[in-house]
Amino acid sequence: MNLFNYDFRPIEAALGINCFSLISDYKAIVKKELMYNKNVSEKVQALSLKLETAKDENEFFNYVTDFYKAYGVGMFGLNKAFRVIGGDNGVTFTPINNMDKVMLDDLIGYEIQKKKLVENTEAFVQGRKANNALLFGDSGTGKSTSIKAIVNEYYDQGLRMIEIYKHQFKDLSNVIASIKNRNYKFIIYMDDLSFEEFEIEYKFLKAVIEGGVETKPDNILIYATSNRRHLIKETWNDRNDLESNNGLHRSDTIEEKLSLVNRFGCQISYSKPSQKEFFDIVIGLARKNNVKMTDEELMAEANKWELSHGGISGRTAQQFINYCLGGRE
Numbered sequence: 001m002n003l004f005n006y007d008f009r010p011i012e013a014a015l016g017i018n019c020f021s022l023i024s025d026y027k028a029i030v031k032k033e034l035m036y037n038k039n040v041s042e043k044v045q046a047l048s049l050k051l052e053t054a055k056d057e058n059e060f061f062n063y064v065t066d067f068y069k070a071y072g073v074g075m076f077g078l079n080k081a082f083r084v085i086g087g088d089n090g091v092t093f094t095p096i097n098n099m100d101k102v103m104l105d106d107l108i109g110y111e112i113q114k115k116k117l118v119e120n121t122e123a124f125v126q127g128r129k130a131n132n133a134l135l136f137g138d139s140g141t142g143k144s145t146s147i148k149a150i151v152n153e154y155y156d157q158g159l160r161m162i163e164i165y166k167h168q169f170k171d172l173s174n175v176i177a178s179i180k181n182r183n184y185k186f187i188i189y190m191d192d193l194s195f196e197e198f199e200i201e202y203k204f205l206k207a208v209i210e211g212g213v214e215t216k217p218d219n220i221l222i223y224a225t226s227n228r229r230h231l232i233k234e235t236w237n238d239r240n241d242l243e244s245n246n247g248l249h250r251s252d253t254i255e256e257k258l259s260l261v262n263r264f265g266c267q268i269s270y271s272k273p274s275q276k277e278f279f280d281i282v283i284g285l286a287r288k289n290n291v292k293m294t295d296e297e298l299m300a301e302a303n304k305w306e307l308s309h310g311g312i313s314g315r316t317a318q319q320f321i322n323y324c325l326g327g328r329e
Contacts, residue, residue: 001060004051040078043071070156076184080151081161086171091178093162104149107142108284109277109314113268114146120266121150124221125157125185131265132209132222134193140315141270143225144191150223151187161187166195169204176208180217190224209263224264273312278302281317291324 008020047067054060071077079095104114117133124130135143151161162175172188179186190205209222261267273281282302283295291298305320306312 001054001057004060043067043078072158072183076160076179076182079160080155081163081189084162084164084168084171084175086168086174091171091174093178096163099151100145100148101152102145102149103152104146106288107145107149107314108281109273110142110146110270113270116266116268117146117150118153121154121159125154125159127218130221132263133224133266133268134261134264135223135225135268135270136228137270138272138313139227140310140313141272142314143270145314146270147187147189147223147225154185158184159187160184161189163189163191166190166193169208172204172208176217176220180219182219184219186220188220188222190222193224193226194228206260206263222264273314275312278306278312278317281314282320285317285321286324289321289325291321293324 008024012018012020047063050063051060054063068077075082075093075095081096081099082093083096085092085094104118107114113135117135120130120133135146137143147161151159162179164172164175175188205222209216279299279302282298285291286293286298293301301324302317302320305323306316309319310316
């Protein structure tokens with residue numbers, strides 16, 4: 001606390017320098033390109049302002065320790081989400097600096113789906129048993145947005161997210177080994193997860209989730225989104241019980257393919273909204289963004305928009321609102 005409040009002016013006067021004043025009164029340049037982590041910067045600035053108000057060393061101590069209790073230290077402490085870079089010497093984590101700040105309240109509708117996801121995530125964050133989650137259904141319905149919002153909601157309770165792509169599944173064991181003993185809860189996030197018939201990467205995923213000798217650590221869950229209910233492409237041949245050439249049972253093939261999705265204990269369906277639900281989403285987004293149109297105007301314009309922009313979905317509604325904000329007063 002003495003150092004925080006130290007007066008460097010006598011030193012500057014004696015040495016004829018002004019570097020301490022420059023540092024103390026530093027004003028950051030606005031970096032529109034987001035090449036730095038704004039989230040980290042905001043947290044440190046907020047702590048600094050709080051420390052200025054400390055009445056004594058005990059209060060100062062409490063502010064500092066509360067900060068580290070909430071956010072921890074280093075890369076995993078202050079950042080919310082990470083990408084993985086694999087290599088011969090293991091994996092490295094790269095912070096995602098400009099993560100979407102969306103919150104669950106910003107996703108209009110889908111209350112049942114959000115409630116299931118919140119209940120599962122809260123159990124996980126609080127150290128209770130929780131399930132790996134699969135969010136499946138029509139495109140543009142908010143599956144990925146829900147997971148990003150969950151991370152934003154529970155970040156200050158120690159939740160972090162690691163995004164991993166299908167071609168990186170071979171690195172999953174190394175990723176888990178790197179984070180299993182840390183004092184955070186990690187969601188390994190797999191967006192748009194699906195496999196063609198000839199792809200075998202899903203076998204890595206099956207082994208990591210529940211099939212390997214080593215159990216998955218308690219501080220790690222897997223959250224995935226997919227447009228396919230069963231993740232792995234099925235063919236009509238899979239449904240013929242006997243293969244014509246050698247009499248093998250095709251039911252074994254189906255069982256193999258379904259065994260992956262069965263490892264997700266929390267399965268949440270996101271279906272395309274009805275016309276009324278679509279209009280409710282449009283109107284809700286318009287009011288949040290102060291679009292100055294009546295409900296009737298919004299519904300009429302949104303109806304014309306969705307007919308030529310991919311049909312009814314939450315994504316189409318958001319695109320329509322972006323159009324309104326960009327082209328209207």
